[in-house]
Amino acid sequence: MAEENLLNFASKFLAEARRVVVLTGAGVSAESGVPTFRGKDGLWKRFRAEELATPEAFSRNPRLVWEWYDWRRQIIARAKPNPAHQVIAEMEKYYPEFLLITQNVDGLHLKAGSRRIVEIHGNLWRLRCDRCGRKIENYEVPLKEIPPRCPCGSLYRPDVVWFGEPIPADRFEAAWCAARSCDLMLVAGTSAVVQPAASLPVMAKSHGARIVEVNLEPTPITGIADVSLFGRAGEILPKLWEKVKPKSA
Ligand code: BJW
Ligand code: ZN
Numbered sequence: 001m002a003e004e005n006l007l008n009f010a011s012k013f014l015a016e017a018r019r020v021v022v023l024t025g026a027g028v029s030a031e032s033g034v035p036t037f038r039g040k041d042g043l044w045k046r047f048r049a050e051e052l053a054t055p056e057a058f059s060r061n062p063r064l065v066w067e068w069y070d071w072r073r074q075i076i077a078r079a080k081p082n083p084a085h086q087v088i089a090e091m092e093k094y095y096p097e098f099l100l101i102t103q104n105v106d107g108l109h110l111k112a113g114s115r116r117i118v119e120i121h122g123n124l125w126r127l128r129c130d131r132c133g134r135k136i137e138n139y140e141v142p143l144k145e146i147p148p149r150c151p152c153g154s155l156y157r158p159d160v161v162w163f164g165e166p167i168p169a170d171r172f173e174a175a176w177c178a179a180r181s182c183d184l185m186l187v188a189g190t191s192a193v194v195q196p197a198a199s200l201p202v203m204a205k206s207h208g209a210r211i212v213e214v215n216l217e218p219t220p221i222t223g224i225a226d227v228s229l230f231g232r233a234g235e236i237l238p239k240l241w242e243k244v245k246p247k248s249a
Contacts, residue, residue: 003229007236010212010227011243017184017210019097022088023200027189027215029108031234032079035072038191053162058130062147062155069158070143073124077141081112084188084233087241089113094245099178103190103197105160118174120167120197122160130157167196179204188214189233192221201225214240 014020026036036042037049047068051057058065081089089112092098100117102109105124109117128135131154138148138156148156161167167175175197179185185204192198198220201211205224213225214236222228229236 013210014244019182020095020184021178021182022100022186024102024188025190028084028233031082034079066147074141076106081108082234084237085112087237092116101175118171120171124158126159127156128159130155180207182209184210186212192219
């Protein structure tokens with residue numbers, strides 16, 4: 001089907017929806033210059049996930065893990081929200097029930113103004129002590145002390161969810177409830193291979209929601225999507241929202 005027709009279908013679905021969930025992944029920040037994880041230029045092509053993004057890796061070599069996060073924080077500190085983040089922030093003003101569930105830890109959705117948001121994999125501008133659990137916000141780039149230390153004497157870690165770790169119960173509960181009760185889920189810029197986030201669209205679909213996907217390429221969600229729009233999120237989402245947003249907005 002021609003792109004314009006697909007956009008019209010998707011915009012009709014968005015216009016009819018009342019309870020909307022947006023699920024985002026690294027692809028939404030790619031146009032801001034933040035590297036994705038998978039794909040030919042993805043982080044996992046250059047770095048081994050099990051050496052950097054697991055609790056075992058942190059216990060083994062906290063300095064190495066922190067150097068990697070410090071490098072990513074430096075890239076992200078220079079990044080600005082792009083039109084995809086901006087449109088998603090606008091969407092929440094329009095829908096009576098809305099939740100943005102993001103797997104991104106870069107904080108760019110917050111920077112764009114999103115407030116009804118659950119960062120299910122955490123945020124790398126927040127640090128958490130690995131012993132006493134104390135949490136602090138920290139925007140220092142580069143970090144003066146690597147690995148950073150809590151006043152209790154133990155180490156801070158990035159407050160993100162690593163492989164093998166559960167998503168904190170309150171965040172997961174909020175995401176799961178919203179996925180179960182939404183009438184439309186917009187899934188943008190995620191490879192949809194990491195669990196449990198990848199199950200959220202499946203859950204939404206099985207409870208009757210429509211699924212609209214935006215990605216450069218097909219993903220495991222494409223098969224259950226009512227419409228898949230292939231292209232850059234920063235171009236497609238503004239085009240889509242232009243057709244849906246109230247004319248006075
Ligand atoms: C564009 C675009 C543009 C590009 N426009 N689109 C089998 C084996 C081993 C493990 C498992 C297994 N089955 C399940 C697991 C568990 C594991 C998992 O799912 N692994 C799979 C990879 C196999 N999951 C976990 O371990 C999770 N925890 C868990 O299961 O706990 C169980 C438990 C319960 C109770 C007690 C104890 C345990 C936790 C997963 C945490 C994931 N963490 C990371 C790192 C976060 C911190 C950090 O950033 O450093 O989260 S991994 C990484 O992947 C990051 C992302 O949030 C996540 C998802 O990636 P995302 O966002 O989809 O990015 P990409 O790069 O994959 O895709 C980008 C997409 O964008 C692509 O599709 C592009 O085409 C597209 N794109 N440019 C539009 N401009
Ligand atoms: Zn501490």
